[in-house]
Amino acid sequence: MEALHKDSDAFDSILKSKLTDTSFDMAPDCPDASELAAFYDGALAPLERARMQGHLDSCARCQAMLAAMARADDDGDPELAPKRAFEWRRLLGFGLPAAAVAAIAIMVVVRTRSISQPPTNQLAMNSATAEAPALSAISAAPAAGGAEAPRPQGEPLASAESAKGGSAAFGNSPAPPAPPAAAPPANASASGSSMSTAAIGGVSRRRELAAATAPMAAAPSALILAEEATPSMQDSAHRPPNTTFTVESPDHLATWVIGPGGSIVKHTHRGRTFTQTSGVNVELLAASAPSPRTCWIVGRKGTLLRTRDGGGYWENVMSPTSEDIVHVRAADAHNAVIRTADGKSYATTDGGATWHLQ
Amino acid sequence: MNPTRAETTRDHPAAFRRAHARAIARLAKRGAAARWKLDDHALAVAVERGVRSAEVAEQDVDAFIDSLRADDLVLAAACSAGIGAAWTHLIETLRPRLYSAARAIASDETRGRELADSLWAELYGLEVREGRRRSLLTYYHGRSSLLTWIRAVLAQRHVDSLREASRRVPLDGTPEAAAPAEDDPVEPGRARYVEMVGRALDAALAELDPRERTRLAYYYWHQLSLKQIGRLMDEHESSVSRKLASTRDDLKTKVDRALGEHLSRDEIEMCYHFAAGDLRLDLARALTEAR
Numbered sequence: 001m002e003a004l005h006k007d008s009d010a011f012d013s014i015l016k017s018k019l020t021d022t023s024f025d026m027a028p029d030c031p032d033a034s035e036l037a038a039f040y041d042g043a044l045a046p047l048e049r050a051r052m053q054g055h056l057d058s059c060a061r062c063q064a065m066l067a068a069m070a071r072a073d074d075d076g077d078p079e080l081a082p083k084r085a086f087e088w089r090r091l092l093g094f095g096l097p098a099a100a101v102a103a104i105a106i107m108v109v110v111r112t113r114s115i116s117q118p119p120t121n122q123l124a125m126n127s128a129t130a131e132a133p134a135l136s137a138i139s140a141a142p143a144a145g146g147a148e149a150p151r152p153q154g155e156p157l158a159s160a161e162s163a164k165g166g167s168a169a170f171g172n173s174p175a176p177p178a179p180p181a182a183a184p185p186a187n188a189s190a191s192g193s194s195m196s197t198a199a200i201g202g203v204s205r206r207r208e209l210a211a212a213t214a215p216m217a218a219a220p221s222a223l224i225l226a227e228e229a230t231p232s233m234q235d236s237a238h239r240p241p242n243t244t245f246t247v248e249s250p251d252h253l254a255t256w257v258i259g260p261g262g263s264i265v266k267h268t269h270r271g272r273t274f275t276q277t278s279g280v281n282v283e284l285l286a287a288s289a290p291s292p293r294t295c296w297i298v299g300r301k302g303t304l305l306r307t308r309d310g311g312g313y314w315e316n317v318m319s320p321t322s323e324d325i326v327h328v329r330a331a332d333a334h335n336a337v338i339r340t341a342d343g344k345s346y347a348t349t350d351g352g353a354t355w356h357l358q
Numbered sequence: 359m360n361p362t363r364a365e366t367t368r369d370h371p372a373a374f375r376r377a378h379a380r381a382i383a384r385l386a387k388r389g390a391a392a393r394w395k396l397d398d399h400a401l402a403v404a405v406e407r408g409v410r411s412a413e414v415a416e417q418d419v420d421a422f423i424d425s426l427r428a429d430d431l432v433l434a435a436a437c438s439a440g441i442g443a444a445w446t447h448l449i450e451t452l453r454p455r456l457y458s459a460a461r462a463i464a465s466d467e468t469r470g471r472e473l474a475d476s477l478w479a480e481l482y483g484l485e486v487r488e489g490r491r492r493s494l495l496t497y498y499h500g501r502s503s504l505l506t507w508i509r510a511v512l513a514q515r516h517v518d519s520l521r522e523a524s525r526r527v528p529l530d531g532t533p534e535a536a537a538p539a540e541d542d543p544v545e546p547g548r549a550r551y552v553e554m555v556g557r558a559l560d561a562a563l564a565e566l567d568p569r570e571r572t573r574l575a576y577y578y579w580h581q582l583s584l585k586q587i588g589r590l591m592d593e594h595e596s597s598v599s600r601k602l603a604s605t606r607d608d609l610k611t612k613v614d615r616a617l618g619e620h621l622s623r624d625e626i627e628m629c630y631h632f633a634a635g636d637l638r639l640d641l642a643r644a645l646t647e648a649r
Contacts, residue, residue, distance in 0.1 A: 309454030
């Protein structure tokens with residue numbers, strides 16, 4: 001059985017290399033962007049659509065273009081995806097039962113975790129919630145499962161297929177395995193929680209997160225990640241200086257990894273990674289991401305940054321202070337509260353145009 | 359193509375506008391053209407271009423106009439006409455999305471920004487004809503959402519730049535592929551094994567139905583999710599999964615059988631092992647060169 005698996009992995013790699021056509025050979029009569037877009041949006045008449053499908057089967061260029069469009073459409077931002085009628089049909093036919101099963105699974109997982117949570121697992125120096133062990137397991141995950149590569153975009157083939165035995169190899173991604181991340185000495189007791197979270201599909205993203213975090217700072221990231229108990233709000237109070245920290249949107253669609261010297265890396269739930277330009281090189285101390293598109297980051301010397309487009313552009317928000325800002329909590333792009341190192345709190349309701357001392 | 363084409367209103371702008379004035383007025387209303395103070399003539403010109411591009415039969419023109427994305431087409435027509443308020447709206451609503459899409463398509467922050475900057479400039483209109491800027495938005499016809507069209511244009515630019523790069527031949531004119539395969543002195547027979555796997559797989563792939571090959575390419579090459587593949591191929595993701603698994607197993611069986619005519623089971627496994635390593639190197643080199 002083991003030999004078959006190795007064999008299958010090798011075959012998948014061979015298949016991938018054989019199917020990669022970097023010459024982008026094109027067939028005659030390629031459609032223009034307008035037609036491709038209409039095809040993608042399902043706006044072509046049935047006959048036109050069938051003709052387009054026929055063209056796609058013989059045109060590597062158009063296949064590549066549609067694949068690129070699909071990647072852009074799934075960039076982790078639900079606002080970017082056009083709404084379509086057939087998705088409602090899917091929701092009614094397949095999504096609702098699946099959602100019900102998922103909801104039950106999450107309830108079971110949460111319940112199991114709350115029962116099995118050992119008290120010694122409270123690595124966080126501040127008030128860690130039940131999420132903390134799961135986050136600290138991020139660093140441990142690659143070491144435990146380094147042989148399995150996450151599918152860069154999307155998911156492996158359905159688990160039902162894997163269960164059929166003959167197609168078991170299909171569950172593995174054809175992509176080459178991801179380089180193992182440096183595994184800091186995470187506490188062993190986190191593994192139980194890690195498995196619970198894996199059941200709801202969070203391991204791949206965490207591995208990538210850990211892989212990206214590792215080169216950014218040699219700091220004990222397990223401690224830091226464990227400290228980040230509140231997903232959308234980070235506080236620098238208990239963090240060593242110049243270390244990496246993360247902030248995640250409440251819906252888990254986007255995670256920003258913020259490192260020393262103003263470095264920012266964004267991960268989406270689809271496993272995509274973007275290096276972003278903060279425009280500053282001071283130490284950033286805390287962040288709050290109320291949505292996948294909006295994130296506030298604060299730092300030394302009154303540094304106050306905000307993005308409203310998922311990190312494409314980080315703007316300098318007018319700061320009410322030149323003191324170090326150690327904490328930020330934002331409700332959206334307009335409403336936020338910050339706290340300085342000397343304990344002063346300021347609030348804005350207009351995106352930072354005016355601040356009120358609280 | 360169509361014998362009556364010369365007689366249709368498409369070739370007579372004034373007649374086109376008269377014949378389809380009601381449908382155009384409905385479109386203007388749906389798209390709130392008054393918001394941008396877009397005149398009927400400018401919208402009619404945009405619609406006419408779309409009708410001509412899609413080669414719509416005369417009797418279907420009104421239904422076609424009713425099916426267009428009114429708000430996006432009106433916005434694009436207003437921007438093309440140089441209406442400032444429309445541009446402000448486009449900048450606020452679409453620009454961040456354009457940059458986000460470009461980053462996702464290029465998978466690289468810098469390249470994505472270049473791609474987006476270049477397209478944004480063309481949307482604004484770099485080319486000036488008869489004292490007026492010609493915006494790329496004039497090529498948007500409203501059959502898809504404006505955002506999808508922008509993604510399509512970005513994808514086209516990106517893929518064509520990769521295609522162009524892959525065609526570049528080294529200056530010395532000796533493509534690396536022409537070099538004879540050298541055998542590995544440490545693992546004799548390696549080159550032969552790799553070649554055998556490659557040949558067997560090529561033969562098996564050649565027997566595939568084009569649609570099966572497309573599905574495999576989306577999965578293995580483009581690494582799309584099952585859901586994404588399903589959407590592009592009009593299949594449910596569970597069907598995609600089942601068909602992919604079946605095709606892959608068929609291919610494996612055929613390659614096994616072809617290799618089994620000359621090699622033992624152990625040798626076949628060695629073939630796969632060598633080929634996986636060597637072809638992965640080839641792929642990495644090909645992709646690097648393509649960039």
